[in-house]
Amino acid sequence: MTAQAAIARARRDLTFSAWLKVLLLACAVIGVFVAPWVGLGSDGGVLVMVVVLGIWVALSIRSMRGSRLAAGSPSLIAAGQFEEAERQIETALRTFTIFRTVKLLSLHHLALLRHAQKRYHEAATLCRALLHQRLGAMSSINRQSRLILADALLEIGDLQGAYDAIAALYRQRLSLPEAMNLLQVELDYQARIGAWESMARNIATKVQMAELLPTPAAARAQAMLALAAQKTGQTDWAEFLRRRVELLMDVNQLTSARPILWDLWRQPAVQPPANSESAGQISRESPNT
Amino acid sequence: MPGGVFCRIVEQTQAIQPFADPFANVQTLIERSQPKPRLPWFWYLLGTLLLLTMVAAYFGDSHPQAQIAIQVITSVLMFGLIGTMVLMSWHVAQQHRNEQQKLQAVEEMIQLRRWPQAAALLHELLGAPMRTQAGRIQALIFLGSVLARYHRFEDAIVVHNYLLEHVQLDPVTEHGLRLARTMAMLREDHLFDADREIAELRRTDRERESGWLALVEMYRDVKTGHPDEVIKIFQERLGRMRQQLGHRLGEAYALVARAYDLLGQEQPARDAYSRATLLCPPAELHRRYPETQPLAQKYPASPAPAGWLA
Numbered sequence: 001m002t003a004q005a006a007i008a009r010a011r012r013d014l015t016f017s018a019w020l021k022v023l024l025l026a027c028a029v030i031g032v033f034v035a036p037w038v039g040l041g042s043d044g045g046v047l048v049m050v051v052v053l054g055i056w057v058a059l060s061i062r063s064m065r066g067s068r069l070a071a072g073s074p075s076l077i078a079a080g081q082f083e084e085a086e087r088q089i090e091t092a093l094r095t096f097t098i099f100r101t102v103k104l105l106s107l108h109h110l111a112l113l114r115h116a117q118k119r120y121h122e123a124a125t126l127c128r129a130l131l132h133q134r135l136g137a138m139s140s141i142n143r144q145s146r147l148i149l150a151d152a153l154l155e156i157g158d159l160q161g162a163y164d165a166i167a168a169l170y171r172q173r174l175s176l177p178e179a180m181n182l183l184q185v186e187l188d189y190q191a192r193i194g195a196w197e198s199m200a201r202n203i204a205t206k207v208q209m210a211e212l213l214p215t216p217a218a219a220r221a222q223a224m225l226a227l228a229a230q231k232t233g234q235t236d237w238a239e240f241l242r243r244r245v246e247l248l249m250d251v252n253q254l255t256s257a258r259p260i261l262w263d264l265w266r267q268p269a270v271q272p273p274a275n276s277e278s279a280g281q282i283s284r285e286s287p288n289t
Numbered sequence: 290m291p292g293g294v295f296c297r298i299v300e301q302t303q304a305i306q307p308f309a310d311p312f313a314n315v316q317t318l319i320e321r322s323q324p325k326p327r328l329p330w331f332w333y334l335l336g337t338l339l340l341l342t343m344v345a346a347y348f349g350d351s352h353p354q355a356q357i358a359i360q361v362i363t364s365v366l367m368f369g370l371i372g373t374m375v376l377m378s379w380h381v382a383q384q385h386r387n388e389q390q391k392l393q394a395v396e397e398m399i400q401l402r403r404w405p406q407a408a409a410l411l412h413e414l415l416g417a418p419m420r421t422q423a424g425r426i427q428a429l430i431f432l433g434s435v436l437a438r439y440h441r442f443e444d445a446i447v448v449h450n451y452l453l454e455h456v457q458l459d460p461v462t463e464h465g466l467r468l469a470r471t472m473a474m475l476r477e478d479h480l481f482d483a484d485r486e487i488a489e490l491r492r493t494d495r496e497r498e499s500g501w502l503a504l505v506e507m508y509r510d511v512k513t514g515h516p517d518e519v520i521k522i523f524q525e526r527l528g529r530m531r532q533q534l535g536h537r538l539g540e541a542y543a544l545v546a547r548a549y550d551l552l553g554q555e556q557p558a559r560d561a562y563s564r565a566t567l568l569c570p571p572a573e574l575h576r577r578y579p580e581t582q583p584l585a586q587k588y589p590a591s592p593a594p595a596g597w598l599a
Contacts, residue, residue: 049367176397204596212400215535236594243567243591247538248531 001090003122006110007129009093010103014133017098020059028052056098063097070102073109077116085113104133108141111148120152124161127152143169143178150185154192162189176212183209184217187224191260199228203237219249223261230264238264315436315444319451322415322425334374341366388420395431408435426456433469442473449473464493468501475508483509500526500533507544511580516548523548539568543581550584559588566590 001009031048069092076085092106111126127149135142150165166189169182183206190199203225210221226241242264245254255261345363348355391414398407411432419425429448436445449470453463467490474483487509490502503526510518523530523545530541546561562584565574571590575582 175393176400207597211536213535215532218535234594236592237597240567240592240594240597247564247568248535 001086001093001110003110003114003125003129006093006107007126010107010129013093013096013103014100017096017100017103021098024052024056059098062095063099063102066092066095066097066102066106067099069095070105070109073106074112077109077113080116082113082117085109089113101138104130104135104138104141108145111145115148115152118155120155124149124152124156124158139172140175140178143172143174147178147181147185150189154185154188159189159192180209180213184213184221187221187228188258191224191227191258196228196231199225200232200234200237203229203234207241215248216254219245219254220258220261222248223254223258223264226264227261315432315441315447318412318415318432319429319448321417322419322428324420324422324425325418330377331374334370334377338367338370341370385420388414388424392424392427392431395428399431399434404435404438407431408439411435426452426458430462430466433466437469437473437476440476442477445473446470446477446479464490464499465501468499468505471505472508475505475512478512480509480513498526498529500530503530504534504537504541504544507541507548508578511544511547511551511578514551516551519545519548520552536568539565540574540577542568543574543578543584546584546588547578547581550587555587558584562588563591 028049031052069088073085073088073092076082076088089106089110092102093110097103107126107130111123111130114120114123114126127145130145131142131149146165146169150162150169153159153161153165162185166182166186169178174182187199187206190196206225207222210218210225212218213221222241223245226238226245229235229237229241245251245264251265255265341363345359348359352359391410395407395410395414398404398410411428414428415425415432419428429452433445433448433452436442436448449466452458452466453470458466467486471483471486471490474480474486487502487506490499490505503522507519507522510516510522523541527541530538534541542561542565546558546565549555549558549561565581571585575585
């Protein structure tokens with residue numbers, strides 16, 4: 001399913017379910033207040049109410065299926081089962097639901113999937129479409145979509161768009177995982193624009209935050225901070241963080257994803273470890289290999 | 290900094306804060322937190338609605354002169370009942386949301402190592418019947434972590450045993466809990482039980498190749514005085530531990546440093562200890578593994594930049 005098709009489908013279903021809800025509510029009001037006055041009697045009103053209630057319960061039960069499908073896809077994405085996740089999201093998007101949240105959640109999961117698949121243009125399109133919707137109580141979706149959007153735009157090279165998305169997040173209260181994600185995106189953005197001073201500000205706190213990330217993300221964030229420390233002349237921090245990164249992750253793997261980080265190992269005195277294992281092996285000859 | 294989250298970071302080396310022990314009786318918390326069966330309010334209200342309809346129909350037929358008054362009263366009562374149903378559903382949903390937010394707060398506090406706050410909030414949550422069984426299980430898993438942080442390993446084992454014996458868990462959570470229980474057993478010197486548990490974990494762990502299990506095995510071998518085994522496990526499974534342990538890889542380096550030290554190989558011990566303290570604060574390493582404390586007197590910790598809390 002393309003991003004545009006998913007957006008069109010979701011918009012159509014959202015409009016249809018909104019009109020259906022208005023219609024059912026109108027029927028209920030008419031049934032209770034109007035029916036007795038037009039000769040249908042109280043029994044007629046009750047009958048209309050029961051029919052409306054029945055339709056509502058039936059639609060809710062049908063909508064539960066979509067909710068279940070929507071709930072399952074993030075774990076599939078996290079496990080790397082993209083095809084299965086895509087199938088579930090597509091089914092959830094095609095299933096009619098009376099609940100607005102299910103449709104919006106499915107759209108969000110599709111954006112998450114496209115981001116994980118490195119289809120950044122589609123991820124950005126989906127996030128933008130989602131952010132144009134009235135998200136109301138779903139504020140966490142709003143924040144997560146902005147984070148995905150910022151990262152996708154950085155990958156595409158749209159720095160202005162990424163800045164706007166990051167700036168919007170500063171106006172919201174974030175949970176810890178969201179703040180951790182924002183730290184990664186922000187460091188990436190600042191490294192691209194060469195804002196080394198800003199990156200190196202409050203470096204100790206940022207390093208503590210980076211320590212909470214999963215290993216590859218922790219290594220990348222600390223490498224970015226090491227680079228910022230190097231550029232701002234804080235050599236003790238640069239050396240400390242560079243040595244940590246070497247222990248945590250294969251330097252070649254890290255720098256192939258972010259070539260700018262090669263600068264950390266380009267200094268005359270610093271040689272990158274040959275491979276991941278050598279970084280972890282303990283030398284019997286020298287204490288500081 | 291976004292959302293004021295960074296300001297909540299606390300020092301890693303922070304000593305255990307003195308606090309009034311909120312977990313005096315863990316078994317009581319386990320029992321008290323059991324969710325109460327909910328009253329089927331929805332069906333009661335639906336029944337009342339139907340009863341009201343029948344009563345209105347009966348009086349309407351038997352008192353035709355009061356038809357209009359009955360219709361008005363019935364309509365108002367019906368909307369009143371529907372409004373009550375909506376309000377009650379909203380109230381229940383709000384309570385669920387509050388509980389969920391508290392659990393999320395506990396998780397964040399544990400991550401940020403704000404142990405006294407996490408302990409107090411867990412006591413509040415588990416001290417009364419919880420809303421959902423899933424929330425209670427999550428809270429008990431957090432309780433196990435906090436108890437271990439306060440070196441209440443026997444109590445942590447009680448919580449882990451309860452969860453593993455009474456709750457149907459997904460394989461990943463079950464594996465994590467069993468690892469935590471084994472670590473607590475090792476800290477309490479239940480070496481036979483720990484060894485049996487490790488053998489069982491190794492049997493079920495073939496596909497997962499857990500770096501955490503390697504760490505537990507290394508600790509067992511340090512405790513039982515098998516330094517050669519510690520070094521062998523470290524060398525064989527370093528790649529896996531590196532992928533999975535994050536900064537807690539420093540713990541593996543600390544244990545292998547102790548193993549080299551036991552063998553009298555000072556240079557590799559010094560090297561490993563330096564790497565361990567590069568990743569983790571020495572105080573935290575020695576708190577987690579008291580057996581590594583002698584290393585602090587013999588080898589220098591890795592130098593940290595000015596301003597680093599470690």
